[in-house]
Amino acid sequence: MTNANLQARKTKVIARGQGNVYPVYVERAENSELWDVEGKRYIDFGTGIAVCNTGHSHPKVVNAVKEQLDKFSHTCVMVNPYEVAVELAEKLVEAAPGESDKKAIFVSTGAEAVENCVKIARAYTGRRGVIAFNGGFHGRTNLTMALTGKITPYKNLFGPFPGDIFHAPFPVACHDITVKESLKAIENLFKVDIAPTDVAAIIVEPVQGEGGFYAAPAEFLQALRQICDEHGIVLIADEIQTGFGRTGKMFSFEHSGVEADLMTMAKGIAGGFPIAAVVGKSDIMDAPLPGGLGGTYGGSPVACAAALAVLDVIKEENLIERSKQIGALFNERLSALKSQYPDLILDVRNQGSMIAMELIVGGDSEHANTPLTQAIIGKAAQYGLVLLACGFYGNVIRFLPALTISDELANEGLDTFTDLFKSLVDA
Missing domain, CATH: 3.40.640.10 (Type I PLP-dependent aspartate aminotransferase-like (Major domain))
Structure with missing residues (x-):
């Protein structure tokens, strides 16, 4: 079974209004990781849109x-x-x-x-x-x-x-x-x-x-x-x-x-x-x-x-305190990226582990960089990441990691995200 085969089957029988961000079909998931039907691993920074705060399939x-x-x-x-x-x-x-x-x-x-x-x-x-x-x-x-x-x-x-x-x-x-x-x-x-x-x-x-x-x-x-x-x-x-x-x-x-x-x-x-x-x-x-x-x-x-x-x-598991720690880690890493690309990243913000990075064009806060946001989301699966966008103009990358994610896995995912971001803006 392949992702492409399942996506073709899905397109035939599920209305287009109920679309999917990624043509990636999950076979199993554990804590902050997913594996698709082809055996590829993904770090999940979306948690089913803030649903699996305690991670996937907590025992x-x-x-x-x-x-x-x-x-x-x-x-x-x-x-x-x-x-x-x-x-x-x-x-x-x-x-x-x-x-x-x-x-x-x-x-x-x-x-x-x-x-x-x-x-x-x-x-x-x-x-x-x-x-x-x-x-x-x-x-x-x-x-x-x-x-x-x-x-x-x-x-x-x-x-x-x-x-x-x-x-x-x-x-x-x-x-x-x-x-x-x-x-x-x-x-x-x-x-x-x-x-x-x-x-x-x-x-x-x-x-x-x-x-x-x-x-x-x-x-x-x-x-x-x-x-x-x-x-x-x-x-x-x-x-x-x-x-x-x-x-x-x-x-x-x-x-x-x-x-x-x-x-x-x-x-x-x-x-x-x-x-x-x-x-x-x-x-x-x-x-x-x-x-x-x-x-x-x-x-x-x-x-x-x-x-x-x-x-x-x-x-x-003291996940409320852990949420603050995770948010601080993401903010620090993404703010470092913002310091390198101030004309592209308007803001990095978080309240606990509800984390966002807003993308703009040319340092103009009113010029939303929707194309770059779409490109990042579109390419994330190739890098083994699950990411979500949001925002009035669709120019915000949102990060919703499980509150059970380890620092090691969070940093691995953020390293990968940095590589993905730079591959698009430095090309």
Whole structure:
């Protein structure tokens, strides 16, 4: 079996809209390494888009899943519930930032978690409007596409979208968008498009994922909390990509000292098993009537068992502290590359192990080097790397190493990345 053969078969039967970055078909994976069907090894700097924070096939996660499968695989938590779901809810409520009493619900995907946050906020407030931010990404369902602040590829051809969704600029210092300007834009929305008394929620990623790995300044999140408190608006933290130790805290909002009213959890929650959650203040979470929230596969017992194992691994292996160490290592190595190519690399930034390198042309911060970014991603597999791009203009290389990666393997991958980068720019 070859990668080319599988790609040809895939093209015939899977719609082109569900494309793949690499024509590389994985046969097995362990921790931070993948091997394809042809036996080639890759260092994985993508972890399934921040899903395998505890590495591929962590033994503790695998064993937990096997043990649960020996018992049962599904009964539907809304029909015949089970202890593993209750235990996971208890632990997620405990892990969520802030001192408020909290409750949780389980769904299957991050997009479902976002949609349920909006439903809960609307039920609680009796209001209709939701404010999101330019460059934000919240999912691929119709409502979450409307919330997403980027057209291509997520929204192109898919309209119309739900109404009562409004966008404001997200503060990005390296592109001269200040916190003051972002807050002013929200005030302008209140004067021009929707009264604050009609706004149910403001949703924000503490670090924009698809938008370019821009971290929201603490003062911005604190100001959003103040605006929401002043006007009775629900503050939603979209922690889907930032959660479970990825940013050097359990959740990124902890960096700002802000407690959100509702928060989404997915991706890194269960080491690759599909489950997502909403955790929020109890009085807000209880606003919907019984039967108003749920889903057939939400809170899968197998995924719940995996998630409990992930939480144990994060604690036992001190992965939150390890996330900081990995981020510092990547920042140091990539910053050294930036010093050699200041006209091509605008910025190297990280919050924990959520790491980015933004590429430009001629030292111009407003001239995105999308072609170079695409070339790096396109050639990465030849060098035995898995890399991902992001950014409003697709000019950001993002690094999402497993929090279990060794320094030795991280440095090997960074050496390879440096070789790849120089092969393209020094040619």
